[in-house]
Amino acid sequence: MTSPAQLPRVTIFSLGGTIASTNVGAGQNADGVTPQLDANDLVAAVPQLRQFADVETRPFGQVPSGDLTLNDLAALATAIDQRFAAGAAGVVVTQGTDTMEESAFALELLVGAVRPVVVTGAMRNPTLAGADGPANLLAAVQVAASSDAVGLGTLVVTNDEIHAARFVRKTHSSSPAAFRSPSAGPLGWVIEGRPRIVFRVAKLQGLPSGAPGRFPAVALLTSALGDDARLLATLEALEYAGLVLEAFGGGHVPGVVMPALADLAARIPVVLASRTGSGETLRDTYVFAGSERDMLSRGLISAGFLDGPKARILLSLLLSHGLAIEGVRDSFERMNASVTSFQS
Numbered sequence: 001m002t003s004p005a006q007l008p009r010v011t012i013f014s015l016g017g018t019i020a021s022t023n024v025g026a027g028q029n030a031d032g033v034t035p036q037l038d039a040n041d042l043v044a045a046v047p048q049l050r051q052f053a054d055v056e057t058r059p060f061g062q063v064p065s066g067d068l069t070l071n072d073l074a075a076l077a078t079a080i081d082q083r084f085a086a087g088a089a090g091v092v093v094t095q096g097t098d099t100m101e102e103s104a105f106a107l108e109l110l111v112g113a114v115r116p117v118v119v120t121g122a123m124r125n126p127t128l129a130g131a132d133g134p135a136n137l138l139a140a141v142q143v144a145a146s147s148d149a150v151g152l153g154t155l156v157v158t159n160d161e162i163h164a165a166r167f168v169r170k171t172h173s174s175s176p177a178a179f180r181s182p183s184a185g186p187l188g189w190v191i192e193g194r195p196r197i198v199f200r201v202a203k204l205q206g207l208p209s210g211a212p213g214r215f216p217a218v219a220l221l222t223s224a225l226g227d228d229a230r231l232l233a234t235l236e237a238l239e240y241a242g243l244v245l246e247a248f249g250g251g252h253v254p255g256v257v258m259p260a261l262a263d264l265a266a267r268i269p270v271v272l273a274s275r276t277g278s279g280e281t282l283r284d285t286y287v288f289a290g291s292e293r294d295m296l297s298r299g300l301i302s303a304g305f306l307d308g309p310k311a312r313i314l315l316s317l318l319l320s321h322g323l324a325i326e327g328v329r330d331s332f333e334r335m336n337a338s339v340t341s342f343q344s
């Protein structure tokens, strides 16, 4: 048997979420669950981990994932880079699944090292039959310990599937198969403990180097049938520094919204994403008022392949670096170009 010293070192950071949730213990809500278990508890429940990695634990937080902030993730990214500098071969982050697609993408943009960062969680908490946390943790460690996962950016591993942070979404409210990459599919899977990576992704470009500064407020709005511009008109007074708009289909809004939208896009970065959850925004097809061509010609910035929540993470980071509208546009363009820039 391989001794721990010969195994790749994998650091596990725990942040809370369903994977860490168990009964409160007493009182009116005794049958309900809240995040209470930390990385040490999670590792103790899966002794098989020690066959694959020299595991070290770093309890980092204990929250439902809706309480995480970009400041938390920037601090986590710094801590992750420190573990890599200290010799870790890979890192696993356990957290709630509700915002996992956003934190994984934020870590993709914030972590400097190319070694694997794997985010995982659970859809069924440890008190339920068929809890998926232990299996997800084991698969995540197996991927994080694998040299095949180097250079793939941040990954999400759940349900024995390996997803790229840039594509993955939570697509179901309760299924253990909730995580999917609707536009691109998973990069691979885990079988009998072996990560099988069948597609590789290119390194994303377009983010300024250096540490982020203060994160300003960035709004995420979704277009809906019969929308008017009333919400748009409130954003600046509420001190939002940018907006991501999840528009209909390939990138369309009701024509009546256009004057206010164009006016806003002249003053703060307004990013055009699709509310469909997969595919890219169009650039060059429709010319009606409120079409993608109308919006792009009036200063909106294309999110391209990034969905609304991920475009919001990128916009927040760019604004924290002090970029103004044209700098933001350039970064979104470069990130979109880099998604297909493979090295042969």
Ligand code: ASP
Pocket (backbone or CB within 6 Å): 016, 017, 018, 019, 063, 064, 065, 066, 095, 096, 097, 098, 099, 121, 122, 123
């Ligand atoms: N509410 C939980 C969270 O922290 C849900 C989960 O982990 O699945 O995101």
